[in-house]
Each structure stands twice: as structure tokens, then as C-alpha cells.
Amino acid sequence: MSESTISKVVIVGSGQAGVECAAALRHSGFAGAVTIIGDEPDLPYQRPPLSKEFLKSPADSSLPLKGEAFYGQNDIEVRLGGFVRRIDREAREVELASGDKIAYDHLVLATGARNRFPPVEGLDPSLVLELRTLAHARALTARLEALKHVTIIGGGFIGLEVAALLRQRDIAVDVLEAADRLMGRVLSPMMSEEFRKIHEEIGTRLRLGAVATQISGGTVSLSDGETIETDAVIVAAGILPNVELAQDAGLAIENGIVVDANLVTSDPAISAIGDCAAHPNPWGLGMIRLESVQNAVDQGKCVAARLTGTPAAYDALPWFWSHQGKAKLQIAGLAMGMDETVMRGDPADGKFSVFVYRQGRLIAVESLNSPADHMVARRMLAAGLSIPRDVASDPAVDLKTLIPRPAA
Numbered sequence: 096m097s098e099s100t101i102s103k104v105v106i107v108g109s110g111q112a113g114v115e116c117a118a119a120l121r122h123s124g125f126a127g128a129v130t131i132i133g134d135e136p137d138l139p140y141q142r143p144p145l146s147k148e149f150l151k152s153p154a155d156s157s158l159p160l161k162g163e164a165f166y167g168q169n170d171i172e173v174r175l176g177g178f179v180r181r182i183d184r185e186a187r188e189v190e191l192a193s194g195d196k197i198a199y200d201h202l203v204l205a206t207g208a209r210n211r212f213p214p215v216e217g218l219d220p221s222l223v224l225e226l227r228t229l230a231h232a233r234a235l236t237a238r239l240e241a242l243k244h245v246t247i248i249g250g251g252f253i254g255l256e257v258a259a260l261l262r263q264r265d266i267a268v269d270v271l272e273a274a275d276r277l278m279g280r281v282l283s284p285m286m287s288e289e290f291r292k293i294h295e296e297i298g299t300r301l302r303l304g305a306v307a308t309q310i311s312g313g314t315v316s317l318s319d320g321e322t323i324e325t326d327a328v329i330v331a332a333g334i335l336p337n338v339e340l341a342q343d344a345g346l347a348i349e350n351g352i353v354v355d356a357n358l359v360t361s362d363p364a365i366s367a368i369g370d371c372a373a374h375p376n377p378w379g380l381g382m383i384r385l386e387s388v389q390n391a392v393d394q395g396k397c398v399a400a401r402l403t404g405t406p407a408a409y410d411a412l413p414w415f416w417s418h419q420g421k422a423k424l425q426i427a428g429l430a431m432g433m434d435e436t437v438m439r440g441d442p443a444d445g446k447f448s449v450f451v452y453r454q455g456r457l458i459a460v461e462s463l464n465s466p467a468d469h470m471v472a473r474r475m476l477a478a479g480l481s482i483p484r485d486v487a488s489d490p491a492v493d494l495k496t497l498i499p500r501p502a503a
């Protein structure tokens with residue numbers, strides 16, 4: 096079926112990617128039916144505030160991705176609390192747990208991810224806390240008042256954002272990180288090290304190279320024989336993409352739902368976007384899955400553009416942010432395969448950037464409390480330009496002057 100004959104788009108997943116795709120379809124003039132099916136009961140919401148503003152002040156947090164009226168005004172049908180249990184590729188329809196069947200001309204899988212639970216004896220998902228959904232965040236905030244000590248499994252972005260907020264409430268925190276540095280999957284060693292200092296300064300107990308082996312009552316046992324007495328355990332050990340629906344339908348899966356450069360799965364009538372999609376990303380090395388708002392938004396727009404007649408390969412520059420106490424981190428690009436880093440600024444001033452290189456070429460910039468560096472990095476990287484190492488580290492150079500001016 097060619098794009099011009101598509102009149103029914105069904106989107107599975109009411110997260111950032113699914114909602115952006117629906118909005119972009121309407122924005123691009125798509126006049127057919129658009130249906131979003133999501134298994135969560137809440138009006139589609141943003142996840143980043145769940146580990147930031149929401150934990151500080153749930154009442155003030157503005158979470159909805161779009162106001163309720165948006166969906167009606169744009170003729171987007173939203174079926175909340177509906178779990179899609181099967182795709183019938185031949186009949187081109189999805190089947191909900193309720194038994195309802197909905198036909199599609201094109202199906203967009205935006206099924207996101209769920210938290211990964213490491214193999215720890217006694218780590219029962221029903222007993223520990225986690226943070227992926229609004230329901231999880233509500234459960235955590237309901238217990239905050241009574242907590243004196245929390246153990247967080249995982250020294251990644253979410254675990255550390257929560258740790259910083261708990262410290263602001265004077266709750267004692269142990270963070271267990273199996274690797275030898277914080278946020279090691281994404282950050283340069285230089286920036287990881289600065290975050291180690293930041294978290295230690297606010298009184299978080301960081302246990303690097305520590306693996307939890309057992310949880311029993313209020314005791315967490317570690318592989319080195321140590322034990323921690325704690326009031327609560329929060330699991331923040333990464334995520335697993337929700338691929339089962341696609342897998343059961345026979346689509347190619349490999350660390351996510353496999354898509355091509357245009358975000359099409361192994362079935363041309365099905366696309367996949369956001370946290371669940373393993374895609375060829377020109378800014379990375381090989382097939383990757385990104386877990387960020389930027390990726391969810393831009394992939395949603397990319398699919399909508401294709402379905403409305405302007406196909407293009409997905410090539411948006413990855414960028415990301417994380418707020419950990421007073422430390423506002425922004426990342427432009429991907430540091431995969433890095434072989435050199437250069438510091439601009441001085442961590443002692445509380446703001447600096449790490450410029451990350453691969454074979455002499457700038458591939459990413461990690462900025463701490465330095466939004467101007469981040470904006471320059473995004474502009475330069477997106478334009479395919481590098482910044483020489485000696486220029487990046489020279490405080491006398493105003494980096495903004497490097498951005499090429501648009502032709503008059």
C-alpha cells in the first residue's frame with residue numbers, strides 16, 4: 096500500500112513517541128483516522144519530571160504531553176487502559192485484551208520500555224520501588240515522608256536524579272553501581288568522575304563495583320559480604336524494550352524492534368519508534384536504541400513525514416539532559432567509540448564542558464551548567480562541523496563565533 100492510500104493509522108503506545116507521531120500526522124495534514132492505544136490509564140504524560148519536579152512537588156508538576164482538548168480538536172482517538180495483545184499482519188488489525196479489533200493501513204509501534212530487574216534474590220517487583228510510570232512515581236512519593244534510608248540499585252541517570260532529590264530531603268542514600276563509574280554506559284570517564292564528586296559532596300554513599308545479591312526484609316546483601324539496613328529499595332538498573340508484541344507477530348528483533356533508516360520494521364506496513372526501536376543512527380556506531388525525549392519526538396515526526404509523503408532517513412542529532420541536584424547536565428551527540436576528551440572550563444567553578452572526540456573528530460559535548468556550550472555543540476555537530484581540541488579548551492575563544500552564519 097502506498098503512502099497516498101493510507102487512511103487508518105493505529106499507534107500502539109501512548110508515550111512521548113506515540114503522541115508526537117499522532118500530532119505530527121495532523122500537523123502535516125493527514126486527514127485519515129488516527130488512533131492511539133495505550134495501556135496506562137493516565138492522559139499521556141511526560142516521564143522526565145517523574146524523577147525531577149514531580150518528586151519535589153507532585154501538585155505543581157505539569158505532566159500532560161497535551162491538554163485533554165487537543166485530542167478531540169485534532170480528531171485523534173485515544174484509547175487509554177487498552178492493552179494490545181496481538182497483531183494480525185495478514186488481516187492488518189490489532190487485537191486488544193478486551194477482544195476488540197482495530198484495523199489499520201499502517202501500524203506504528205511506540206511500545207517503549209519497562210524497567211530491568213537484575214537477578215537479585217528477593218528482588219520482588221511488587222515489594223521494591225521503581226520509576227518508569229506515573230503510578231510508580233505516586234507510589235514513591237506516598238512513602239517519602241516515612242523514609243530515613245533508601246538503597247538505589249543503579250548509578251545511571253534516573254537513580255542519581257532520585258538520589259539527589261532524596262538527599263535534599265535529608266534521606267540517607269546508598270547507590271549501588273555494578274560498574275566502576277557512574278552513568279558509564281553514556282558518559283565520558285571525565286564527566287563520570289565529576290559526578291562522583293558532586294554526589295559524594297551532597298552526602299550520597301556511592302558504592303561503585305557493588306552488586307546486590309540478596310534482599311531480605313530491610314537488609315540488602317552485597318557480593319563483597321557487606322550488608323545495608325534500609326527502609327526501601329529503588330530499582331533503577333536500566334530498561335528493557337517492550338518487544339513482545341512485535342516478536343509474536345514475527346517482526347525482526349535485536350535489542351529492540353529492528354527498523355531501517357526510515358524507521359520501517361521488517362513489515363513495510365509497520366513502523367517502530369522511540370525507546371523500543373533499534374535503528375541505524377548515523378551519529379552512533381551500528382544499530383542502536385536511544386532512550387530520550389529528543390529521539391521519541393524526532394522519530395515520531397520522521398514517521399509522520401513519511402506517511403504524509405515526505406520520506407527521509409532518520410538522522411536527527413541526539414541530545415539529552417539530566418538534572419541531579421544543582422548539576423544540570425546536557426549532552427549533544429553520542430560518545431560511542433570515543434578515544435579522547437578535552438575539558439573546557441573548570442569544575443571548581445561548578446560549570447564546564449567535556450568535548451569528546453573519535454579519531455580527532457568531535458562526536459559529543461557533555462555540558463554541566465553550561466547551556467551556551469551545549470547550544471553551540473548542537474549547532475556545530477548538526478552542521479557536520481568539528482571543533483579542534485585546542486580551540487575547544489581555550490577560554491579566550493568565544494565558541495559562538497564558530498557557528499557558520501547563514502548565507503545572506
Ligand SMILES: Cc1cc2nc3c(=O)[nH]c(=O)nc-3n(C[C@H](O)[C@H](O)[C@H](O)COP(=O)(O)OP(=O)(O)OC[C@H]3O[C@@H](n4cnc5c(N)ncnc54)[C@H](O)[C@@H]3O)c2cc1C
Pocket residue numbers: 107108109110111112113132133134135141142143144145146177178179180205206207208226227228253337340368369370371385386387388389391414415416417418
Ligand atoms: C523517570 C524518567 C526520567 C527521564 N528523564 C529524561 C530526561 O531527563 N531527558 C530525556 O531526554 N529523557 C528522559 N527519560 C526518557 C524518556 O522519557 C523516554 O525516552 C521517552 O519517554 C520514551 O518515550 P516512548 O514513547 O518511546 O516510550 P514510553 O514513554 O515508554 O511509552 C510507551 C507506552 O506504550 C505502552 N505500551 C507498551 N506495550 C503496549 C501494548 N501492547 N499495548 C498498549 N500499550 C502498550 C507503555 O505502557 C507506555 O505507556 C526519562 C524516563 C524516565 C522513566
